[in-house]
Amino acid sequence: MFTPIHIPQVGITYKQPIGLFINNEYVKSKDGSLIDTFNPATGEKITSFYAAGTADIDEAVQAARNAYEDVWSKTTPSERSELLWKLASLVERDKKLLAAMETLDSGKPYHSNALGDLDQIISVTKYYAGVVQNLTQGKQIPVSHDKFAVTFEVPYGVVGQVVPWNYPLAMASWKMQGCLAAGNTIVIKPAENTSLSLLYFAQLFVEAGFPPGVVNIVPGHGAQAGTALAAHPDVDKVAFTGSTKVGQAVMEAAGKSNLKPVTLECGGKSPAVVFEDAEIEQAAEWCALGIFYNSGQNCTANSRIYVQESIYEKFLQEFKAQAAKAWKFGAKRDPFDEECTLGPVISEVQQKRVKSYIEHGVKEGLNIETLHELPADVKGFFVQPTFFTNVPQSSKLNREEIFGPVAVISTFKNESEALKLANDTNYGLASAVFTQNIGVATRFVRDIKAGTVWVNSSNDEEISVPFGGFKMSGIGRELGEAGLGSYLQTKSAHFNLSVSAHKL
Numbered sequence: 001m002f003t004p005i006h007i008p009q010v011g012i013t014y015k016q017p018i019g020l021f022i023n024n025e026y027v028k029s030k031d032g033s034l035i036d037t038f039n040p041a042t043g044e045k046i047t048s049f050y051a052a053g054t055a056d057i058d059e060a061v062q063a064a065r066n067a068y069e070d071v072w073s074k075t076t077p078s079e080r081s082e083l084l085w086k087l088a089s090l091v092e093r094d095k096k097l098l099a100a101m102e103t104l105d106s107g108k109p110y111h112s113n114a115l116g117d118l119d120q121i122i123s124v125t126k127y128y129a130g131v132v133q134n135l136t137q138g139k140q141i142p143v144s145h146d147k148f149a150v151t152f153e154v155p156y157g158v159v160g161q162v163v164p165w166n167y168p169l170a171m172a173s174w175k176m177q178g179c180l181a182a183g184n185t186i187v188i189k190p191a192e193n194t195s196l197s198l199l200y201f202a203q204l205f206v207e208a209g210f211p212p213g214v215v216n217i218v219p220g221h222g223a224q225a226g227t228a229l230a231a232h233p234d235v236d237k238v239a240f241t242g243s244t245k246v247g248q249a250v251m252e253a254a255g256k257s258n259l260k261p262v263t264l265e266c267g268g269k270s271p272a273v274v275f276e277d278a279e280i281e282q283a284a285e286w287c288a289l290g291i292f293y294n295s296g297q298n299c300t301a302n303s304r305i306y307v308q309e310s311i312y313e314k315f316l317q318e319f320k321a322q323a324a325k326a327w328k329f330g331a332k333r334d335p336f337d338e339e340c341t342l343g344p345v346i347s348e349v350q351q352k353r354v355k356s357y358i359e360h361g362v363k364e365g366l367n368i369e370t371l372h373e374l375p376a377d378v379k380g381f382f383v384q385p386t387f388f389t390n391v392p393q394s395s396k397l398n399r400e401e402i403f404g405p406v407a408v409i410s411t412f413k414n415e416s417e418a419l420k421l422a423n424d425t426n427y428g429l430a431s432a433v434f435t436q437n438i439g440v441a442t443r444f445v446r447d448i449k450a451g452t453v454w455v456n457s458s459n460d461e462e463i464s465v466p467f468g469g470f471k472m473s474g475i476g477r478e479l480g481e482a483g484l485g486s487y488l489q490t491k492s493a494h495f496n497l498s499v500s501a502h503k504l
């Protein structure tokens, strides 16, 4: 159930679990099927791990159900808090190892990205360990002299979670820590191309003292394991992060099976709007980060940048300079190298997908600019940082989520046009506005249809602040107190104090 993996760049050799994690044990999948996982920076195979099928999902859900009914539902918030504190200290201990796994398996730069993901995971774990200690939700409602009611916030029970590959452990932690704190048990499916770190993380739950069955990790293909989880009649709630198309399928499966509630964090086509009075250097730096960080594989990436006409040329120059300086493959194109801030995209499929958008722009005769040449025989799934300029608003480059290091930069004349362009999308996850004018900024915050608005920054989310989308970007919220609330439901109890018979 374990295979040795050596990561020479950080001098680490460790034992990688390759089994499904059910009831605090690693087990083979029932049909023995495996998934190969690859290093996106080289294209080479790292290892294989077991893939869950429908029967394995049934077993994991049963384990989670037993753990919920027999043990976890009887724990107090402070007992759960204590386990989360222990978990946080174990993540701190193993931070470098976990970050190295993320880099190896997802290609994200170790120094600039993966270590930061781990810092966020430690923070989110401590945050929910703290928040749950103050879990005092619920109300007493006076109804009449002889009657009062009380509401309780109670867990759902067994929660199914499906997470993507762009932030493998971080997206899992955004979901799991709040869910456990609220008192639910979990069956979680990592993405097929980034399951290694979560499989390892499972051991930290055991070491921290989480009872068997509270956390179950079932890597597998979306169409089989993901569908089985979303459609399972004994799963009480499902939470998903990934594409909008799959989010719709998850919602449909949830509705058709047992009407389980869903939380969806889906795609985005987030605008950044730069007004002529903005600090241009600052705006360019944030906008470059907002599209090139994590090679653009962010649901909140500011992939549409709108700049006021009067500062357009100046902004472009500044954007190019800032982007070229900050976002680099590094001489060795090795995400473990300190110089590398721009890794490969996750897979050959994703590389082809992103490149097809670039080719579409070229075919349409749009102005294209690229940074940092790549050799023709480059190994690994690298994509050059790219931006297009004269792009019609109707172009698919402006309408579809590319999920790679590709931006569209366009102009606007005035405030009302800027808002109209920014809102012209089916998505509504995030947005950014750059201006020194408090009135312009505040009107933008009021009128933009997006779950997050950054004023004079971009993509710097905070774990204490709710995160989630409007429109086709999703349903529900993660992070912050809302991230705990997403895993609680209200129960109302009516208390009759009267001793006489009820009168109609």
Ligand SMILES: NC(=O)C1=CN([C@@H]2O[C@H](COP(=O)(O)OP(=O)(O)OC[C@H]3O[C@@H](n4cnc5c(N)ncnc54)[C@H](O)[C@@H]3O)[C@@H](O)[C@H]2O)C=CC1
Residues within 6 Å of the ligand: 162, 163, 164, 165, 166, 189, 190, 191, 192, 220, 221, 222, 223, 225, 226, 227, 230, 241, 242, 243, 244, 246, 247, 249, 250, 265, 266, 267, 268, 298, 299, 353, 401, 402, 403
């Ligand atoms: N919002 C976000 O953070 C993410 C958005 N995406 C978007 O999706 C595009 C395609 O990437 P994919 O890897 O194909 O994303 P995806 O949406 O297929 O994958 C995300 C997760 O959903 C699972 N999944 C796939 N089909 C499922 C189903 N029918 N039922 C339940 N779970 C299922 C996958 O196994 C994975 O764990 C990207 O180019 C990007 O636009 C992808 C990953 C993350």
Ligand code: BAL
Residues within 6 Å of the ligand: 166, 167, 297, 298, 299, 300, 301, 461
């Ligand atoms: N920045 C984490 C959320 C996401 O982009 O998927």
